[in-house]
Amino acid sequence: MGTNREVNLETIKEAACTLSGHVIETPIQTCETLDLLAGRRLFFKCENFQRSGSFKFRGAFNAVSRLVSSNPNEPIKRQLHVVGCSSGNYACGLALAAKHHGVTAHVIMPNNCPECKKQTVLSYGANLLQREQKDFIPARKQVEDLTGAVFISSSQHPDVISGQGTMGLELLQQVPDLDAVIMPVGGGGMLAGVSMVIKSICPEVRVYGAEPEVANQAALSLQTGERRAFSHFPRSIADGLVCGIGEVTWAYIRDNVDDIFTVSEDEIKNAMRLVWERMKLVVEPSGVVGVAAVLCDSFKARAGGCKNVAVILSGGNVDLQKLPEILKM
Amino acid sequence: MGTNREVNLETIKEAACTLSGHVIETPIQTCETLDLLAGRRLFFKCENFQRSGSFKFRGAFNAVSRLVSSNPNEPIKRQLHVVGCSSGNYACGLALAAKHHGVTAHVIMPNNCPECKKQTVLSYGANLLQREQKDFIPARKQVEDLTGAVFISSSQHPDVISGQGTMGLELLQQVPDLDAVIMPVGGGGMLAGVSMVIKSICPEVRVYGAEPEVANQAALSLQTGERRAFSHFPRSIADGLVCGIGEVTWAYIRDNVDDIFTVSEDEIKNAMRLVWERMKLVVEPSGVVGVAAVLCDSFKARAGGCKNVAVILSGGNVDLQKLPEILKM
Numbered sequence: 001m002g003t004n005r006e007v008n009l010e011t012i013k014e015a016a017c018t019l020s021g022h023v024i025e026t027p028i029q030t031c032e033t034l035d036l037l038a039g040r041r042l043f044f045k046c047e048n049f050q051r052s053g054s055f056k057f058r059g060a061f062n063a064v065s066r067l068v069s070s071n072p073n074e075p076i077k078r079q080l081h082v083v084g085c086s087s088g089n090y091a092c093g094l095a096l097a098a099k100h101h102g103v104t105a106h107v108i109m110p111n112n113c114p115e116c117k118k119q120t121v122l123s124y125g126a127n128l129l130q131r132e133q134k135d136f137i138p139a140r141k142q143v144e145d146l147t148g149a150v151f152i153s154s155s156q157h158p159d160v161i162s163g164q165g166t167m168g169l170e171l172l173q174q175v176p177d178l179d180a181v182i183m184p185v186g187g188g189g190m191l192a193g194v195s196m197v198i199k200s201i202c203p204e205v206r207v208y209g210a211e212p213e214v215a216n217q218a219a220l221s222l223q224t225g226e227r228r229a230f231s232h233f234p235r236s237i238a239d240g241l242v243c244g245i246g247e248v249t250w251a252y253i254r255d256n257v258d259d260i261f262t263v264s265e266d267e268i269k270n271a272m273r274l275v276w277e278r279m280k281l282v283v284e285p286s287g288v289v290g291v292a293a294v295l296c297d298s299f300k301a302r303a304g305g306c307k308n309v310a311v312i313l314s315g316g317n318v319d320l321q322k323l324p325e326i327l328k329m
Numbered sequence: 330m331g332t333n334r335e336v337n338l339e340t341i342k343e344a345a346c347t348l349s350g351h352v353i354e355t356p357i358q359t360c361e362t363l364d365l366l367a368g369r370r371l372f373f374k375c376e377n378f379q380r381s382g383s384f385k386f387r388g389a390f391n392a393v394s395r396l397v398s399s400n401p402n403e404p405i406k407r408q409l410h411v412v413g414c415s416s417g418n419y420a421c422g423l424a425l426a427a428k429h430h431g432v433t434a435h436v437i438m439p440n441n442c443p444e445c446k447k448q449t450v451l452s453y454g455a456n457l458l459q460r461e462q463k464d465f466i467p468a469r470k471q472v473e474d475l476t477g478a479v480f481i482s483s484s485q486h487p488d489v490i491s492g493q494g495t496m497g498l499e500l501l502q503q504v505p506d507l508d509a510v511i512m513p514v515g516g517g518g519m520l521a522g523v524s525m526v527i528k529s530i531c532p533e534v535r536v537y538g539a540e541p542e543v544a545n546q547a548a549l550s551l552q553t554g555e556r557r558a559f560s561h562f563p564r565s566i567a568d569g570l571v572c573g574i575g576e577v578t579w580a581y582i583r584d585n586v587d588d589i590f591t592v593s594e595d596e597i598k599n600a601m602r603l604v605w606e607r608m609k610l611v612v613e614p615s616g617v618v619g620v621a622a623v624l625c626d627s628f629k630a631r632a633g634g635c636k637n638v639a640v641i642l643s644g645g646n647v648d649l650q651k652l653p654e655i656l657k658m
Contacts, residue, residue, distance in 0.1 A: 029378070046609075048609040049358070053609065276611050276649055277611075277649065279378075280375075280378055280382065280610060280611040280612070281609060281610070281611060282606075282609040282610060283609070316609035320605055320606065320652055320656060321653055323649055323652050323653070324649070324652070327649060327650075
């Protein structure tokens with residue numbers, strides 16, 4: 001299945017062809033109030049409008065599509081199964097991509113994942129297994145043994161990374177005179193894919209990641225030049241970003257990313273309130289971490305010259321019931 | 330000030346020129362899930378993205394702009410004052426329009442108006458007066474006496490109606506093969522303006538209003554052919570729609586509107602949940618009443634042949650804190 005396949009501009013352009021007509025070329029929105037607060041022009045890439053509610057659908061669709069087309073025609077055509085582990089958004093994306101291709105999806109999610117992500121996964125007909133995060137790998141092995149399911153990593157599979165990279169191609173078309181791009185980093189699939197596109201086509205455009213202070217492994221890795229893994233699973237309202245970057249994505253991030261900013265939980269809440277109240281967009285906590293970053297002092301200090309900055313709003317799957325709790329400071 | 334001025338296609342086209350470069354030509358969004366539920370293609374006009382958070386900015390800007398340009402050059406240039414009464418969105422729109430033109434705005438809002446609308450009005454520098462709804466008229470007279478303020482009705486002033494009508498011009502450009510348009514009706518300014526455009530240019534396109542069951546004066550008026558006023562102020566989560574249609578708008582609505590649908594409070598809540606969760610858009614309860622209508626059985630019965638329906642999402646000013654309470658069924 002070519003899980004060691006390299007990710008480069010070609011694989012990402014191939015992914016764009018595969019995704020064409022199936023993913024939404026999400027729009028760019030702007031906001032005067034946020035421009036004023038940031039002291040620069042911001043261009044928000046609305047992946048909260050993406051199918052399944054987040055950018056994760058891109059990578060999942062590309063990987064499942066390639067898996068299906070590479071599957072040899074056996075005399076007796078067996079049902080294909082895939083399995084993935086996810087805090088939620090990738091589970092939604094994989095479930096929808098599998099449904100589209102007539103593939104059975106098994107998704108392993110944490111016990112405390114948002115209810116809406118659970119409901120979305122179930123509505124797409126996937127088999128949902130809820131487990132403690134530390135028990136993900138044994139659960140996955142069980143599924144593989146029982147069903148012959150193919151594991152597709154939510155961030156480390158090269159076809160997933162190439163799928164996420166397609167956002168970079170769109171950004172370069174959509175935003176004039178782009179100086180920088182910033183996006184959340186969890187496992188690093190989006191950052192690896194998008195930075196590959198940007199540095200291949202416009203190396204002068206800066207590529208930044210953003211992550212919660214309490215889960216700052218990507219920032220530490222980039223500072224020290226050595227990948228840091230989590231020794232524990234931290235708690236953040238940005239539930240999608242509490243997994244560390246993996247080995248595959250680390251190699252691309254190390255080579256292509258200029259800087260990674262960390263933001264406090266309060267900064268994430270403040271960004272979320274601004275995006276909901278001023279931009280009228282439903283974006284989940286993990287999805288606004290890039291917004292929190294462009295508003296923080298360290299961004300002003302370290303990214304001073306960037307006039308036009310694209311900010312990826314990565315997803316919009318959030319429990320409305322929990323909103324007051326999430327926004328409490 | 331020409332408050333008896335007729336509203337027609339020409340006055341609306343003039344308004345479009347006045348507004349050009351100052352209002353956002355709000356985008357159209359679509360949603361597969363809602364298309365399936367409605368059994369037709371829906372085109373959502375996102376006035377929640379409009380400046381000041383609702384369509385009300387259009388009418389307010391047009392009226393203030395015309396007031397300023399008609400103001401004679403006196404030897405001593407006096408400060409212009411305007412006054413308006415509003416459940417909230419028109420107050421925000423009038424405050425921002427006045428600020429743009431260097432005019433002082435006084436806005437009278439109910440005691441129980443959403444906090445976010447109050448904060449927005451204050452942030453635009455308007456003078457806010459909170460009163461019981463029954464005391465609006467005496468409060469307005471006081472302001473007029475004290476400051477010489479010009480009263481601009483939130484829905485009955487012809488320049489306001491012409492401003493709202495500009496949405497109709499945009500819709501005809503943005504939506505291909507339009508069969509019908511549906512929008513919330515409170516005072517009736519939007520419905521009067523948009524229906525004037527649609528029936529002047531494409532009389533075969535049907536124009537529908539939507540309102541809460543508990544505040545169904547527009548539907549009753551259209552059924553009986555006689556304008557019904559409120560004998561009391563009903564309570565609805567659609568706080569922007571509990572004022573009756575006025576004399577001016579009634580004449581246009583009577584002539585140009587095909588039907589008005591009423592929806593229950595639960596139908597409004599359900600529509601709001603769908604728009605937030607599936608479309609990832611922050612829209613206030615009053616703003617989703619058209620969505621609730623296209624999903625209801627009576628719409629399916631009475632608007633059967635309409636394949637492509639534009640739905641105006643009129644505003645997005647909602648207190649996030651109150652969301653669980655608003656959505657409780």
